Amino acid sequence: MPASYQANDCQPYNQTTLSMKNLTTVFFFTLLFAPTTIAFAQTPIRHFIFFSQHRDAITNPDFYLNEGIVGAQITYLWRVLEPTKNIYDFTAIEADLTFLQSKGKKLFIQIQDVTFDSTRYAVPKYILTDTNYHGGVNSQYDFTATGEPFKAGWVARRWDGAVAARYHQLLIKLAQQFDGSIEGINLPETSIEFPENLWPAGYTISRYVEAVKKNMLVLSTNFKRSVPLQYANFMPGDSAINLKNLYDYASKIKVGMGGPDIKVYRKFQMENSYPLIRNMAGIVPTGMAVQDGNYDVINPTTGNKVTIPEILDFAKNYLQLNYVFWCTEEPYFTTQVLPLLKSIKNRL
Numbered sequence: 001m002p003a004s005y006q007a008n009d010c011q012p013y014n015q016t017t018l019s020m021k022n023l024t025t026v027f028f029f030t031l032l033f034a035p036t037t038i039a040f041a042q043t044p045i046r047h048f049i050f051f052s053q054h055r056d057a058i059t060n061p062d063f064y065l066n067e068g069i070v071g072a073q074i075t076y077l078w079r080v081l082e083p084t085k086n087i088y089d090f091t092a093i094e095a096d097l098t099f100l101q102s103k104g105k106k107l108f109i110q111i112q113d114v115t116f117d118s119t120r121y122a123v124p125k126y127i128l129t130d131t132n133y134h135g136g137v138n139s140q141y142d143f144t145a146t147g148e149p150f151k152a153g154w155v156a157r158r159w160d161g162a163v164a165a166r167y168h169q170l171l172i173k174l175a176q177q178f179d180g181s182i183e184g185i186n187l188p189e190t191s192i193e194f195p196e197n198l199w200p201a202g203y204t205i206s207r208y209v210e211a212v213k214k215n216m217l218v219l220s221t222n223f224k225r226s227v228p229l230q231y232a233n234f235m236p237g238d239s240a241i242n243l244k245n246l247y248d249y250a251s252k253i254k255v256g257m258g259g260p261d262i263k264v265y266r267k268f269q270m271e272n273s274y275p276l277i278r279n280m281a282g283i284v285p286t287g288m289a290v291q292d293g294n295y296d297v298i299n300p301t302t303g304n305k306v307t308i309p310e311i312l313d314f315a316k317n318y319l320q321l322n323y324v325f326w327c328t329e330e331p332y333f334t335t336q337v338l339p340l341l342k343s344i345k346n347r348l
Contacts, residue, residue: 045316046070047341048108048183050289050325053077055096057328064103068341071106071183072096073289073325078113078156079124081170088173097181106183108227108325111174113156113167114140114188123156123163133163138200141193149195157200158215159207168218175222184227184323186287187215189260190246191234205237213249220255227285229323233259233273240272247276256285258323264299264306264314278319287323288315295332308336 050073051057058064058072074096082088097107112122118139121128127136134157142152157163174185190212194200212230219228230250235242250257257280259273280286290311299306315321326337 043322045312045321046183046323047344048073048106048323048325050291050327051075054328055092058096058099058105062334062338064100064105066338066342067345068343069105071100071108073108073110073186075110075112077122078111078167078170079122081111081174082124082166085124085126085130085166088170090174090177093174093178093182097178108184108186108323109174109178109182110186110188111171112188113158114153114192115155116153118151118153121154123154127156127163127166133157133166134160134201136163138194138203139198141195141198143193149198152193155192157202159203159211164211164214167215171215171218172222175226178226179223180225182226184229184256184285184287185219185223186229186231186256186258187219189231189233190243192236194236205235205242208236209242209245212246216246216250216255217253220253227256227287227323229256229258229285229287231259231289232257232276233261233269243273243276247280251280251283254284256287256322258287258289258321260289260291262288262290262294262311262315262319262324263297264310265301265318266297267300274319277321281320285322286319287325288319288321289325290327292327292329294327295329295336308332308340312340 047069048071049063049069052075055074058074063069063072076093080092081090093107093109100107115122121137123136127133130136137154137156139151140153140155141149143149156167158167171185178185192208194203212232212235216228216230219230222228230246232243232246232250235246247257258277261269263269277286277288294311295306295308297306298304299310302310312324315324326341327333
């Protein structure tokens, strides 16, 4: 059923039925950092499982019988939802929503216009072949240890008005059918990487900032009952300044914010999106994903590998999130994440 996962996706979890008879008591880690004096509205975190494109995994009873889990976050590629120009196919979303509703669970959708695999595209074929869209996508890059760039996937030309207009039309169509039926919708991370000598045609940092803001406006304008959320983790140029621009705008138009990767007190994230996400608490909905590799990082406050309770404590008491989307990476998911979520039993 689902497409194969991308580089930043979680590995599918072991679907052998998990026995809950011998769950150990979970003790929460007390953070060493004193809280800010600013008071934020705090509601219980709504916990979702991030299945990426592994749609079939929602049928596993270890997921849907867990009372601490509100629902599933599933990624849908633009090219799957609009296989031909102006011809939309939302049958995958409809099927997932119907199944989840039958189990008392919610659906949060991520609409993907970017890949992290240079052999795969997220956009429809017509976007790639019609010259009106100027190629439709551009390579984004990562860097070797010596600083040499290499291709690391394809991102839609978000700054290109012709491409953006088609993406916005997709979001509008989704809102017309699913606003109020799904828990929420999020757009993928804002982080992109182009070496200065490899900037795509028409791209500038200022155009990119304005394009992201336009995406946010389309979300907030059309999704009035479901939660609209933009992942904003890093930005090209001066990341901190450009991110603050986005978060200030989100506060103004009341669109939710968040991002991938809950890395407890990781320095680079603490210098970029984490304080901004925290400061949005009580203003707009906020949500973040625990993604592949996040369960295995070092907690700088302890010097040891992070624990699952520490991730939850950071999400609740520092980031003050409304939503956490938990990755299915093993061996952590089955043996630690599911029992923890069962033990806290969120109010659905």
